Amino acid sequence: MIFPTCMSDLKAGPFQLKCVDCDGRYDPExxxxxxxxxxxxxxxxxxxRGVLEVDYDYDLLSRQFNRExxxxxxxxxxxxxxxxxxLSDEKYLSPLLIGGTPLSGGERLxxxxxxxxxxxxDESRNPAGSYKDRAxxxxxxxxxxxGMETVCTASTGNAATALACVCASQGVNCAVIxxxxxxxxxxxxxxxxxxxxxxxxxxxxxxxDLSTEACQRLGWYNRNTAFNPYTIDGKRLAAFEIWEQLGQxxxxxxxxxxxxGVILAGVAKGFRDLLGxxxxxxxxxxxxxxxxxxxxxxxxxxxxxxxxxxxxxxxSVADSIVVEAPRNGILALREIRESGGRAxxxxxxxxxxxxxxxxxxxxxxxxxxxxxxxxxxxxxRRAGRVADNECAVLLLTGTGLKDIAxxxxxxxxxxxxxxxxxxxxxxxx
Amino acid sequence: MIFPTCMSDLKAGPFQLKCVDCDGRYDPExxxxxxxxxxxxxxxxxxxRGVLEVDYDYDLLSRQFNRExxxxxxxxxxxxxxxxxxLSDEKYLSPLLIGGTPLSGGERLxxxxxxxxxxxxDESRNPAGSYKDRAxxxxxxxxxxxGMETVCTASTGNAATALACVCASQGVNCAVIxxxxxxxxxxxxxxxxxxxxxxxxxxxxxxxDLSTEACQRLGWYNRNTAFNPYTIDGKRLAAFEIWEQLGQxxxxxxxxxxxxGVILAGVAKGFRDLLGxxxxxxxxxxxxxxxxxxxxxxxxxxxxxxxxxxxxxxxSVADSIVVEAPRNGILALREIRESGGRAxxxxxxxxxxxxxxxxxxxxxxxxxxxxxxxxxxxxxRRAGRVADNECAVLLLTGTGLKDIAxxxxxxxxxxxxxxxxxxxxxxxx
Numbered sequence: 047m048i049f050p051t052c053m054s055d056l057k058a059g060p061f062q063l064k065c066v067d068c069d070g071r072y073d074p075e076x077x078x079x080x081x082x083x084x085x086x087x088x089x090x091x092x093x094x095r096g097v098l099e100v101d102y103d104y105d106l107l108s109r110q111f112n113r114e115x116x117x118x119x120x121x122x123x124x125x126x127x128x129x130x131x132x133l134s135d136e137k138y139l140s141p142l143l144i145g146g147t148p149l150s151g152g153e154r155l156x157x158x159x160x161x162x163x164x165x166x167x168d169e170s171r172n173p174a175g176s177y178k179d180r181a182x183x184x185x186x187x188x189x190x191x192x193g194m195e196t197v198c199t200a201s202t203g204n205a206a207t208a209l210a211c212v213c214a215s216q217g218v219n220c221a222v223i224x225x226x227x228x229x230x231x232x233x234x235x236x237x238x239x240x241x242x243x244x245x246x247x248x249x250x251x252x253x254x255d256l257s258t259e260a261c262q263r264l265g266w267y268n269r270n271t272a273f274n275p276y277t278i279d280g281k282r283l284a285a286f287e288i289w290e291q292l293g294q295x296x297x298x299x300x301x302x303x304x305x306x307g308v309i310l311a312g313v314a315k316g317f318r319d320l321l322g323x324x325x326x327x328x329x330x331x332x333x334x335x336x337x338x339x340x341x342x343x344x345x346x347x348x349x350x351x352x353x354x355x356x357x358x359x360x361x362s363v364a365d366s367i368v369v370e371a372p373r374n375g376i377l378a379l380r381e382i383r384e385s386g387g388r389a390x391x392x393x394x395x396x397x398x399x400x401x402x403x404x405x406x407x408x409x410x411x412x413x414x415x416x417x418x419x420x421x422x423x424x425x426x427r428r429a430g431r432v433a434d435n436e437c438a439v440l441l442l443t444g445t446g447l448k449d450i451a452x453x454x455x456x457x458x459x460x461x462x463x464x465x466x467x468x469x470x471x472x473x474x475x
Numbered sequence: 476m477i478f479p480t481c482m483s484d485l486k487a488g489p490f491q492l493k494c495v496d497c498d499g500r501y502d503p504e505x506x507x508x509x510x511x512x513x514x515x516x517x518x519x520x521x522x523x524r525g526v527l528e529v530d531y532d533y534d535l536l537s538r539q540f541n542r543e544x545x546x547x548x549x550x551x552x553x554x555x556x557x558x559x560x561x562l563s564d565e566k567y568l569s570p571l572l573i574g575g576t577p578l579s580g581g582e583r584l585x586x587x588x589x590x591x592x593x594x595x596x597d598e599s600r601n602p603a604g605s606y607k608d609r610a611x612x613x614x615x616x617x618x619x620x621x622g623m624e625t626v627c628t629a630s631t632g633n634a635a636t637a638l639a640c641v642c643a644s645q646g647v648n649c650a651v652i653x654x655x656x657x658x659x660x661x662x663x664x665x666x667x668x669x670x671x672x673x674x675x676x677x678x679x680x681x682x683x684d685l686s687t688e689a690c691q692r693l694g695w696y697n698r699n700t701a702f703n704p705y706t707i708d709g710k711r712l713a714a715f716e717i718w719e720q721l722g723q724x725x726x727x728x729x730x731x732x733x734x735x736g737v738i739l740a741g742v743a744k745g746f747r748d749l750l751g752x753x754x755x756x757x758x759x760x761x762x763x764x765x766x767x768x769x770x771x772x773x774x775x776x777x778x779x780x781x782x783x784x785x786x787x788x789x790x791s792v793a794d795s796i797v798v799e800a801p802r803n804g805i806l807a808l809r810e811i812r813e814s815g816g817r818a819x820x821x822x823x824x825x826x827x828x829x830x831x832x833x834x835x836x837x838x839x840x841x842x843x844x845x846x847x848x849x850x851x852x853x854x855x856r857r858a859g860r861v862a863d864n865e866c867a868v869l870l871l872t873g874t875g876l877k878d879i880a881x882x883x884x885x886x887x888x889x890x891x892x893x894x895x896x897x898x899x900x901x902x903x904x
Contacts, residue, residue, distance in 0.1 A: 142577070143597075143600075148572035150571060154646055168572075171602070173600070211838040211840070212838060213838070214835055214836065215838030216838075217583055223899070230879055231876055237886035238835070238840050238875060239834045239840065240834060240835030243889055244899055245890075245891040245892070246891065246892055256895065256899060260896060260899055263896065402669075405643060406643055406669030408643065409602060409603075409644030409645075410602065411667050445604075445876065447604060447660055447876035448876060453666075454659070457663065458666075460672055460673070460674065462676050463674070464675065465675040465677035466685065467688050467689060
């Protein structure tokens with residue numbers, strides 16, 4: 047890691063990097079990950095200390111990004127929000143459409159849950175099929191801006207496919223370190239994108255530590271989630287889209303499948319930016335849904351702790367949100383609490399049955415982690431904590447096509463028949 | 476099948492159904508599939524006779540759909556082209572975003588092929604992951620308009636997942652008949668969407684015949700490709716999008732993975748409509764790419780025949796374009812020839828290596844049938860039949876996530892390593 051200069055005399059500019067623990071501010075022109083002061087007390091295998099976020103000068107920003115700009119802008123996806131990105135030139139952005147995903151009304155699911163204002167933000171429509179594409183587009187753009195040749199990440203699968211996809215679209219080298227148990231679809235996908243893949247005999251947490259070491263020693267740019275501040279910043283763009291798609295309004299709540307807590311922190315940051323820009327007047331409740339077998343944030347939320355305790359041997363059918371130590375746990379807990387949200391857990395059985403329920407009622411096929419968020423909303427609704435008319439947005443973070451084994455467990459395969467009408471008629475009965 | 480009245484005295488209206496063989500015209504308010512006159516000479520296991528297309532009154536249509544309409548329209552996807560749909564009310568359209576897919580510049584692939592104006596129309600971004608969604612949205616809308624309760628299709632997989640997806644989004648019953656050998660991902664996906672799935676011990680052609688019989692005897696609405704005229708009509712919308720995305724220009728050629736020939740006929744019809752509306756002045760060349768093991772159209776194109784001879788036992792890694800008898804073969808051949816296009820075939824080895832090449836150079840992960848179109852362009856380019864500056868659009872029809880087995884054959888899985896830096900360094904060498 048190249049250590050940064052702590053800036054006593056910041057240049058005038060629209061943004062800085064700010065430590066979420068000590069409020070220390072840093073020059074974004076240095077290659078910087080976590081706060082060099084606060085990360086000094088980092089313990090291995092725990093939530094990250096000294097996570098940085100991009101801190102904008104809202105006065106400067108609101109001159110470029112405002113209702114007039116939006117009314118005249120015909121761009122979709124990441125490019126639409128270029129004035130909100132910590133990036134010097136649009137040319138660094140991937141030619142792929144990333145973001146710009148549909149927000150469709152979930153009328154049939156809403157009716158099933160007795161809700162009148164339910165929305166589905168379908169992030170499975172991103173090019174590599176998940177929300178992680180939003181972090182990767184910004185990280186790869188920053189790597190090009192800074193002249194780095196190789197970008198590396200640890201991943202349970204989706205972050206690696208996202209990074210490999212964006213790198214391929216721009217000819218940037220990509221190295222990914224993943225547990226060898228990652229779903230075969232995700233492994234095949236990242237290989238097709240031409241990434242250099244290192245499957246490790248270990249879990250995500252071990253892959254995370256190895257990738258950090260590899261970046262330090264090999265001069266690779268580190269995309270690790272939360273560790274790289276631009277992962278959070280890229281992930282905030284869905285908030286702006288939701289706000290626009292709801293007619294420039296904030297929803298009452300956003301329901302987010304949660305592992306490391308980076309998507310949640312990113313979406314919350316987006317809404318905080320909207321607040322800072324004077325475009326909304328209140329934050330939506332940030333609702334974190336975890337799998338029961340990987341519920342470090344839920345445990346901390348319920349006990350009142352400010353930092354999650356790791357869950358050794360965390361496991362669930364929802365592989366994308368299985369982590370022992372949520373890397374962005376400290377910040378995510380703060381965002382949940384300050385927004386009046388909650389963290390809750392659902393079982394693998396609830397996840398699988400909800401995966402099929404969502405498909406049947408909406409025509410959207412998601413992976414188990416995404417189904418967890420929907421199951422979480424259903425559970426809170428049953429508990430009487432969600433009003434009939436609450437404007438709730440479900441963040442559908444990943445496509446079901448990446449985990450067919452889980453989908454197969456959620457449905458029953460009918461027996462084959464002979465290709466004649468009598469056989470079909472018999473099967474109908 | 477309910478037999479239609481052949482109309483001697485057509486009502487004034489923006490569209491009729493027209494037989495592509497005899498030019499006979501029919502009232503679209505009847506439930507009608509193929510031309511009742513020409514389908515009388517239908518032979519089993521051959522291309523369909525009497526395929527109907529929607530014939531528009533371009534004078535009427537151009538009052539609703541023109542450059543002024545487009546300049547003021549902020550809608551995306553199917554709804555944007557509602558004035559061009561044979562549909563009485565927008566309320567019948569799925570709430571899902573279907574179409575509105577990105578057309579991105581294929582700079583890196585273009586450079587690889589020595590081409591300066593290559594575009595990628597990424598249809599894998601549709602909700603169920605393939606071009607077939609475009610046919611299904613219109614067919615399901617028509618089924619609702621006509622008050623049908625169940626829609627049925629035969630399929631190699633993608634058409635069934637597309638139909639199941641759209642039906643789920645609107646609460647319409649869906650019955651699908653597929654070869655039991657369909658890729659497991661597609662089977663799981665259609666089951667998650669809640670379709671009633673009948674896997675048959677037989678091939679697509681047998682599934683096609685059984686579904687037609689089932690619709691006749693059970694009163695289901697038949698979505699079979701080409702047999703239902705709205706499949707072709709729904710599939711033409713990509714042409715309008717390409718035209719808009721190129722700055723209201725026609726490309727020089729469109730490269731289309733081809734099995735039954737319905738996507739090709741649909742795209743060609745879209746460009747013919749643009750011609751009829753006076754919005755373009757020439758057709759792009761329609762380029763059909765087939766798999767060598769399923770090349771009925773190529774054989775007919777080369778021999779000069781007007782109708783393809785079936786290829787018994789057709790097979791290829793590109794399952795989505797494997798058919799013995801291209802259902803829409805007669806019309807597809809005509810469109811290819813009249814546009815100055817070609818039909819050509821590529822091998823399974825070319826398909827698999829191109830799948831990985833495309834992923835590496837563009838960040839787009841496709842299924843084998845889609846890779847076939849890209850391999851076809853590369854082959855024609857090598858043969859000197861594609862100019863450096865030809866404006867070529869590759870129609871990327873389906874996502875690679877539905878056929879992981881094929882993707883795995885296109886890349887090499889690296890061995891697992893222990894999670895430490897020494898092991899990684901060794902693997903790097």
